[in-house]
Amino acid sequence: MKFSKWIPVLIAVLFFIFPHKGHAVDYSISQFDILAEVQESGEVNVTETHTYEFDSEFNGITRHLAPKDGSAIENVKASENGEDLDLSVENDLYRIYRAGEDETIEVTITYTIKDAIQSNGDLAEFYWAFFGDVNESDYGNVSVALIPPSPTSDVTAFGYDRAFDKESIQGDGTVRFEYGKVPAQTKGDIRAAWDADVFSSSIVNTEEDLRAELAAAKESLEQEAAAYNERRDLIAVIGISVLAIYGLYLLYLIITGVRRSKSVQKEARSHDHSGTGIPSEIMSLPALIWYMNGHLPNEAIGASLLNLVRKGNVIQSTESEFMIAHRRDLKEQEEILLNWLFNEIGSGDTFTLEELEQYTSIKENHTQYQHSEALWKEAVHREMKGHELYENKTNHRLAAGFSSLIMLPLIVLFPLHDLMPELFAAVMLMIAAIAYAIAYSPRTVKGVLIRNEWIEAKRSYFNTSVDEWENWSEDDKMRMYLYGLGSNDKDIMDKNDKLIAAFKPLSASAASAYTVDISTLAILSAVTGPSFHSANESASIQSSSNASSAGAGGGGVGGGGGGSGAF
Structure with missing residues (x-):
C-alpha cells in the first residue's frame, strides 16, 4: 500500500476534526490576573493585568467588557509600566493601542463596575462573568481575587463551569479563584457573597433570600x-x-x-523476468507511467505522442511537425490523444508545436485544453484499470x-x-x-509482477554499459527512453543522455520512411517535451489566475462575559 499520496487527504481530515483558528496576529496570553476591590458603596474597582507574548507584528490588544443587565462599566483606562495607553471603544469592544513586534508586554486595564452588588440586608452578592464563551483567545493562567470592603468571616463563594471548585476563602473574607489554563470559548462565572454589614445600607435592592438561594445553587x-x-x-x-x-x-x-x-x-x-532489455509491453506507455508513478506528469503527453511515432501511427515531417500515418490498432486513449492534438489543435492530418504554442497562448482555449487533457487521462486510467492490476x-x-x-x-x-x-x-x-x-x-499478482519487473529494469539499466545497451533492440531502447521522459525520471533521462552520446546512430540506409531510431527520438524529445510542459503550465497558471480567493476575516468579541484578543 502506498500512503504518501494520501497525506493531503489525512491532513484535511485532521483539520476537519481539529479546525484551526487563524489570527492575523500571532500571540498568546500567558497570564491574566484580575483584582476586584468591592467598595462599601457597592461599586467594584477592577484592575486587570494581561501578559501578552507576541510572535509577530501587532498594533495593540482588545478587551471586550460586557456588563450585566442593570449594571454598567465606566472609567475604562489602560496603561503599561504606569504610562497611559490610547484606547477606543465600539459596542463594548475596547481597542488598546500599543504597537510592537516579537515581544512580551504587560498591559493593565482598570475600570469601575456600577450597580454590580445585590443585597437583601443579610448578604451582599457579587455575581459576574469576566469572560465567556465568546472569548476568542486561550488564557495560559487566570486568577481572580475579590476583596470585600472590610474583613468579614461570613462569606459564601463558588464558581460555574471552569471556575467550579476553584475558589478559596481567605481569613479576611477575600475570595480567590485560581482557574489555571482556560481555553477559548469557555465560561467561568463566579459568585461571592459577604455579610451585608460591611456594605452601606443604601444598597439594599432585593427582598430575595440570598443565603437560601446561594445554598441551593x-x-x-x-x-x-x-x-x-x-x-x-x-x-x-x-x-x-x-x-x-x-x-x-x-x-x-x-x-x-x-x-x-x-x-x-x-x-x-x-514468475521471474528472464528476458533481455526491458519487460515485455503489456500495457501502453501512459498507462504504465500512471501505474508506476500514481499520476501522469505533464511530460507524459509529449512522450505519448512520440510513442505513437515509435509505433508508426505518426511520423515526423520536420523537427516540429507531425503527420498521421494511419489509425490502425489504436487504443481508446491513443485515439483521443490524436483527436485532441491533430483535430482540435492541429489542422487535421498534421500537428505542429507552433500550433500548440499558439493555441495555449489564447486564454479562451484553456478550459477546452484542460477538458481534453482530462478526457485523455480518464481513458488512460480506464486502460490501466482494465488490466486488473489491483484487487x-x-x-x-x-x-x-x-x-x-x-x-x-x-x-x-x-x-x-x-x-x-x-x-x-x-x-x-x-x-x-x-x-x-x-x-x-492491494495489487494482484499481475500488478506486482509488472511493478517489480520495471523496478528491477530501472535498477539494472543504470549498470548497463554502452556495449550491452547496443545489443538491445531498437524498440526496447526507445521504450525505456520514452518511459523516462514521460515519467519525468531524471535518473533515467541522465542515463539515456550518456548512452546516446556514446552510441552510433543507424545509418540512413537502415531506416525506412516509417521507422524511427533512438537518436531521432532523442532529438524530437528535446523539442517536444519542453513544448508540452510549457503548454500545460501556461493553461494551468492562466486558468488558476481566473479563480478568486477570499481571506478569512477576524470578527470582534461579542457579549456574554467578554474576552480578549489582539490586532
Whole structure:
C-alpha cells in the first residue's frame, strides 16, 4: 500500500476534526490576573493585568467588557509600566493601542463596575462573568481575587463551569479563584457573597433570600458535579472498551492486508523476468507511467505522442511537425490523444508545436485544453484499470471506512467529559480507519509482477554499459527512453543522455520512411517535451489566475462575559 499520496487527504481530515483558528496576529496570553476591590458603596474597582507574548507584528490588544443587565462599566483606562495607553471603544469592544513586534508586554486595564452588588440586608452578592464563551483567545493562567470592603468571616463563594471548585476563602473574607489554563470559548462565572454589614445600607435592592438561594445553587452544582463524575467514569469505562475492541479490529485488518500482500509478492517472485532489455509491453506507455508513478506528469503527453511515432501511427515531417500515418490498432486513449492534438489543435492530418504554442497562448482555449487533457487521462486510467492490476476490495474498504463512524459518538462525548487522552486515541483510530479505507488497494499478482519487473529494469539499466545497451533492440531502447521522459525520471533521462552520446546512430540506409531510431527520438524529445510542459503550465497558471480567493476575516468579541484578543 502506498500512503504518501494520501497525506493531503489525512491532513484535511485532521483539520476537519481539529479546525484551526487563524489570527492575523500571532500571540498568546500567558497570564491574566484580575483584582476586584468591592467598595462599601457597592461599586467594584477592577484592575486587570494581561501578559501578552507576541510572535509577530501587532498594533495593540482588545478587551471586550460586557456588563450585566442593570449594571454598567465606566472609567475604562489602560496603561503599561504606569504610562497611559490610547484606547477606543465600539459596542463594548475596547481597542488598546500599543504597537510592537516579537515581544512580551504587560498591559493593565482598570475600570469601575456600577450597580454590580445585590443585597437583601443579610448578604451582599457579587455575581459576574469576566469572560465567556465568546472569548476568542486561550488564557495560559487566570486568577481572580475579590476583596470585600472590610474583613468579614461570613462569606459564601463558588464558581460555574471552569471556575467550579476553584475558589478559596481567605481569613479576611477575600475570595480567590485560581482557574489555571482556560481555553477559548469557555465560561467561568463566579459568585461571592459577604455579610451585608460591611456594605452601606443604601444598597439594599432585593427582598430575595440570598443565603437560601446561594445554598441551593451551590448544592445543585455539587449534585451536577457528582452526576457528571459518575457519568464521566461510566463513559470512560465504556469508551476505553470500545477503543480497545476497535483497535484490535483495525490491527486485524492491517495484519490480514500485510499477509495478503506478502503472499502475492511471493507468488509474483516465482514468475521471474528472464528476458533481455526491458519487460515485455503489456500495457501502453501512459498507462504504465500512471501505474508506476500514481499520476501522469505533464511530460507524459509529449512522450505519448512520440510513442505513437515509435509505433508508426505518426511520423515526423520536420523537427516540429507531425503527420498521421494511419489509425490502425489504436487504443481508446491513443485515439483521443490524436483527436485532441491533430483535430482540435492541429489542422487535421498534421500537428505542429507552433500550433500548440499558439493555441495555449489564447486564454479562451484553456478550459477546452484542460477538458481534453482530462478526457485523455480518464481513458488512460480506464486502460490501466482494465488490466486488473489491483484487487477489487471495494466492499472491504467501505466496511472499514464506515466502521470508523463508531468513533463519532466517542469523539463528541470525550471532550464534553474532559477525557482528552481518550479523545486523542479515538481520533487517531478514526484517522487510521479512514486512511486504511482510502489507501488499501492491494495489487494482484499481475500488478506486482509488472511493478517489480520495471523496478528491477530501472535498477539494472543504470549498470548497463554502452556495449550491452547496443545489443538491445531498437524498440526496447526507445521504450525505456520514452518511459523516462514521460515519467519525468531524471535518473533515467541522465542515463539515456550518456548512452546516446556514446552510441552510433543507424545509418540512413537502415531506416525506412516509417521507422524511427533512438537518436531521432532523442532529438524530437528535446523539442517536444519542453513544448508540452510549457503548454500545460501556461493553461494551468492562466486558468488558476481566473479563480478568486477570499481571506478569512477576524470578527470582534461579542457579549456574554467578554474576552480578549489582539490586532
